[in-house]
Amino acid sequence: MSDGTGKPKTTTSRRRFLGAGLALGGAAIAGKAHAGEGEAAILEKKDWNQYLGDGVDARPYGHPSEFEKSVVRRNVAWLTADPVSSVNFTPLHDLDGIITPNGLCFERHHAGIAEVDPAQHRLMINGLVDKQMVFTMADIMRFPRENRVYFLECAANSGMEWRGAQLNGCQFTHGMIHNVMYTGVPLKLLLEEAGVKTNAKWIMPEGADASAMTRSVPLQKAMEDCLVAFKMNGEALRPEQGYPLRLVVPGWEGNMWVKWLRRLEVGDEPWHHREETSKYTDLLENGKARRFTWEMDAKSVITNPSPQAPLLHKKGQTVITGIAWSGRGTIDRVDVSIDGGRNWMPARLDGPSLDKSMHRFYVDFDWDGSPLLLQSRAMDSTGYVQPTKDQLRAERGTNSIYHNNGIQTWHVKANGEVENVEVS
Amino acid sequence: MSDGTGKPKTTTSRRRFLGAGLALGGAAIAGKAHAGEGEAAILEKKDWNQYLGDGVDARPYGHPSEFEKSVVRRNVAWLTADPVSSVNFTPLHDLDGIITPNGLCFERHHAGIAEVDPAQHRLMINGLVDKQMVFTMADIMRFPRENRVYFLECAANSGMEWRGAQLNGCQFTHGMIHNVMYTGVPLKLLLEEAGVKTNAKWIMPEGADASAMTRSVPLQKAMEDCLVAFKMNGEALRPEQGYPLRLVVPGWEGNMWVKWLRRLEVGDEPWHHREETSKYTDLLENGKARRFTWEMDAKSVITNPSPQAPLLHKKGQTVITGIAWSGRGTIDRVDVSIDGGRNWMPARLDGPSLDKSMHRFYVDFDWDGSPLLLQSRAMDSTGYVQPTKDQLRAERGTNSIYHNNGIQTWHVKANGEVENVEVS
Numbered sequence: 001m002s003d004g005t006g007k008p009k010t011t012t013s014r015r016r017f018l019g020a021g022l023a024l025g026g027a028a029i030a031g032k033a034h035a036g037e038g039e040a041a042i043l044e045k046k047d048w049n050q051y052l053g054d055g056v057d058a059r060p061y062g063h064p065s066e067f068e069k070s071v072v073r074r075n076v077a078w079l080t081a082d083p084v085s086s087v088n089f090t091p092l093h094d095l096d097g098i099i100t101p102n103g104l105c106f107e108r109h110h111a112g113i114a115e116v117d118p119a120q121h122r123l124m125i126n127g128l129v130d131k132q133m134v135f136t137m138a139d140i141m142r143f144p145r146e147n148r149v150y151f152l153e154c155a156a157n158s159g160m161e162w163r164g165a166q167l168n169g170c171q172f173t174h175g176m177i178h179n180v181m182y183t184g185v186p187l188k189l190l191l192e193e194a195g196v197k198t199n200a201k202w203i204m205p206e207g208a209d210a211s212a213m214t215r216s217v218p219l220q221k222a223m224e225d226c227l228v229a230f231k232m233n234g235e236a237l238r239p240e241q242g243y244p245l246r247l248v249v250p251g252w253e254g255n256m257w258v259k260w261l262r263r264l265e266v267g268d269e270p271w272h273h274r275e276e277t278s279k280y281t282d283l284l285e286n287g288k289a290r291r292f293t294w295e296m297d298a299k300s301v302i303t304n305p306s307p308q309a310p311l312l313h314k315k316g317q318t319v320i321t322g323i324a325w326s327g328r329g330t331i332d333r334v335d336v337s338i339d340g341g342r343n344w345m346p347a348r349l350d351g352p353s354l355d356k357s358m359h360r361f362y363v364d365f366d367w368d369g370s371p372l373l374l375q376s377r378a379m380d381s382t383g384y385v386q387p388t389k390d391q392l393r394a395e396r397g398t399n400s401i402y403h404n405n406g407i408q409t410w411h412v413k414a415n416g417e418v419e420n421v422e423v424s
Numbered sequence: 425m426s427d428g429t430g431k432p433k434t435t436t437s438r439r440r441f442l443g444a445g446l447a448l449g450g451a452a453i454a455g456k457a458h459a460g461e462g463e464a465a466i467l468e469k470k471d472w473n474q475y476l477g478d479g480v481d482a483r484p485y486g487h488p489s490e491f492e493k494s495v496v497r498r499n500v501a502w503l504t505a506d507p508v509s510s511v512n513f514t515p516l517h518d519l520d521g522i523i524t525p526n527g528l529c530f531e532r533h534h535a536g537i538a539e540v541d542p543a544q545h546r547l548m549i550n551g552l553v554d555k556q557m558v559f560t561m562a563d564i565m566r567f568p569r570e571n572r573v574y575f576l577e578c579a580a581n582s583g584m585e586w587r588g589a590q591l592n593g594c595q596f597t598h599g600m601i602h603n604v605m606y607t608g609v610p611l612k613l614l615l616e617e618a619g620v621k622t623n624a625k626w627i628m629p630e631g632a633d634a635s636a637m638t639r640s641v642p643l644q645k646a647m648e649d650c651l652v653a654f655k656m657n658g659e660a661l662r663p664e665q666g667y668p669l670r671l672v673v674p675g676w677e678g679n680m681w682v683k684w685l686r687r688l689e690v691g692d693e694p695w696h697h698r699e700e701t702s703k704y705t706d707l708l709e710n711g712k713a714r715r716f717t718w719e720m721d722a723k724s725v726i727t728n729p730s731p732q733a734p735l736l737h738k739k740g741q742t743v744i745t746g747i748a749w750s751g752r753g754t755i756d757r758v759d760v761s762i763d764g765g766r767n768w769m770p771a772r773l774d775g776p777s778l779d780k781s782m783h784r785f786y787v788d789f790d791w792d793g794s795p796l797l798l799q800s801r802a803m804d805s806t807g808y809v810q811p812t813k814d815q816l817r818a819e820r821g822t823n824s825i826y827h828n829n830g831i832q833t834w835h836v837k838a839n840g841e842v843e844n845v846e847v848s
Contacts, residue, residue: 056531084477118491
């Protein structure tokens with residue numbers, strides 16, 4: 001796989017893929033699914049040639065195939081005291097590309113899913129403004145809009161792994177992330193409409209659910225690239241993503257992207273509310289705490305193979321794939337190791353490279369069937385390189401929950417099963 | 425709106441948006457939805473502050489809000505003899521950005537929706553190849569993948585409008601289009617695996633449904649950019665989009681993107697099957713027929729306002745928005761007219777500009793409340809400019825069904841209602 005220069009052998013010669021399919025009339029059979037089948041047996045199974053399916057009147061709003069019913073968000077019952085304040089993880093191992101479909105975007109609530117009526121919903125701007133304003137949804141739809149693809153990652157993503165490998169699947173270790181195209185109004189335009197006073201330095205978005213989520217956001221960020229979004233991937237926000245209105249804070253921790261957004265208070269200092277003091281700060285080894293750690297550091301994870309997606313074909317041509325992202329820009333490079341970080345080879349980045357968006361990478365790999373210690377390491381457009389977990393612990397100790405962007409290791413066994421491990 | 429130079433007045437000064445929101449304590453009230461409401465009344469309606477919602481265990485696969493239940497695909501009963509061979513239109517007027525959510529992608533079947541079991545599904549390559557091959561889905565997953573966003577437009581999109589304005593809504597006049605991110609294997613790699621003989625010039629993809637859809641595709645296009653796709657917007661293809669496997673033929677008419685793809689025959693001449701002779705050819709005025717009109721010409725339509733999405737606020741700051749696309753590249757420019765094509769102003773293109781993908785445009789417009797004749801006109805990266813319907817008719821007569829990319833006109837009345845009209 002590696003020739004010692006760190007460069008993988010990624011030729012796309014014909015020889016390389018031989019064996020990936022069944023040559024008719026030959027003896028070669030690849031994969032156990034059709035071992036022993038001849039052409040006649042294969043054709044006999046194509047029942048749908050004989051039947052009419054549902055017509056176009058059957059599915060006004062479509063749904064996945066019945067054969068995909070295992071592709072769902074999942075929660076971890078022991079993680080929280082109650083499902084109304086908990087998290088439902090994105091099945092990253094089932095997905096590809098960089099768009100997360102709306103039905104599978106991870107969700108994290110503090111008081112359950114509010115089902116807000118958009119006709120009743122209002123957004124208030126108050127505090128240090130020339131005039132306090134209340135907008136209906138129809139009002140907001142009259143401002144100029146933008147469309148941007150951004151990742152949203154919970155600061156606690158991978159947090160359960162601070163003290164060692166624990167959860168067996170990238171859905172659970174890294175699934176507090178999604179990546180969608182938002183349509184929304186630049187927050188700047190709404191703030192300018194109210195008229196921000198010259199001594200204003202902060203804004204406080206507030207949610208309309210029973211947790212009334214609040215965070216302090218610097219006015220500079222609010223004016224720079226925040227959106228008040230009402231659509232995701234083309235259609236209205238989903239209720240679990242804050243329908244009808246959410247704040248989009250590109251590159252910054254998900255908790256600040258207030259859902260069911262009903263109020264924006266403008267002030268001259270941060271509010272130091274619960275969700276930025278007792279929560280969303282990092283207790284260090286020396287007893288001090290990091291706070292206002294807004295930006296999400298560059299990070300990556302291999303999504304296939306992974307514990308929920310073993311390598312069933314045992315050996316031969318294999319696709320290794322994963323995702324990478326950075327709150328500070330684009331991803332310039334991802335390296336992959338098959339030996340626990342001793343040697344690295346560059347992965348192939350594929351799909352649009354967009355600012356503060358998920359990126360997709362691949363390594364097209366000829367597996368010899370021996371065990372692997374798979375790792376990925378992202379570098380972003382600022383030159384920052386994703387650290388190891390041990391490097392993070394040396395810096396911050398082991399009390400942290402948030403901002404674990406350490407390198408993940410998957411142990412691929414000879415039988416193709418995969419487990420979450422740590423290497424030192 | 426126009427200063428005679430064709431350049432719109434699109435300043436984003438504060439003054440311009442005044443009146444789009446309710447100034448608290450002032451007399452100004454914008455929009456009837458909250459006329460007469462004070463701050464107290466507004467806050468009383470925010471019930472969700474008082475209730476816990478569903479927890480994270482409630483929705484393994486999410487769905488839109490109940491308040492969005494009108495956002496669905498729709499069919500036109502009189503259009504076809506039976507819903508198993510018909511079309512379900514994308515609600516373009518309800519969408520924004522450039523990604524079509526999977527549940528709302530238009531569908532067109534010839535024998536209903538096949539519900540193919542991916543474990544049973546096979547893709548065969550036969551004909552002029554060194555060795556005939558049969559691939560399982562697992563085999564296909566072992567080839568290198570790409571992720572690309574492409575529009576898919578039915579050649580018959582807008583076809584009912586050839587002889588004049590007929591259907592009242594862009595969902596029906598232009599809704600045979602969607603735009604998603606595909607994940608798939610370059611067709612080139614699969615053909616190279618089978619070994620294409622030197623005299624091969626064409627391929628014939630075939631579907632596994634009861635219509636066994638076939639089309640002739642030039643080998644050059646197959647080797648250039650076609651994909652054998654298994655995912656759309658991150659998740660598995662939907663059944664109505666050919667789950668588990670469809671051909672992607674970027675920029676070319678949708679009928680060639682064979683769904684439930686089960687076979688690729690390689691040949692030295694086109695097959696002249698039904699769907700490229702009696703259908704998908706254009707009968708001209710002189711009795712001759714255009715055939716093999718594969719590429720979709722540059723086209724655009726204003727999606728808001730439109731007959732299903734009237735201008736309820738009557739006057740003032742207004743967002744005009746729409747979509748544009750070309751089978752030959754990107755969209756370089758969209759112009760919008762409010763007077764039926766006499767004067768034009770450039771629209772603002774927003775969101776990623778990707779090859780053979782939908783583009784989103786906006787005009788941020790201060791409406792004086794007088795009637796409008798709205799039009800949009802796209803120019804693609806080849807310099808081609810979208811024609812008027814009359815220009816198309818002068819060229820091709822009125823017998824055509826396919827490839828109507830003429831400029832669409834919406835008549836916005838003073839009361840905000842919108843109707844489909846033609847101007848000459």
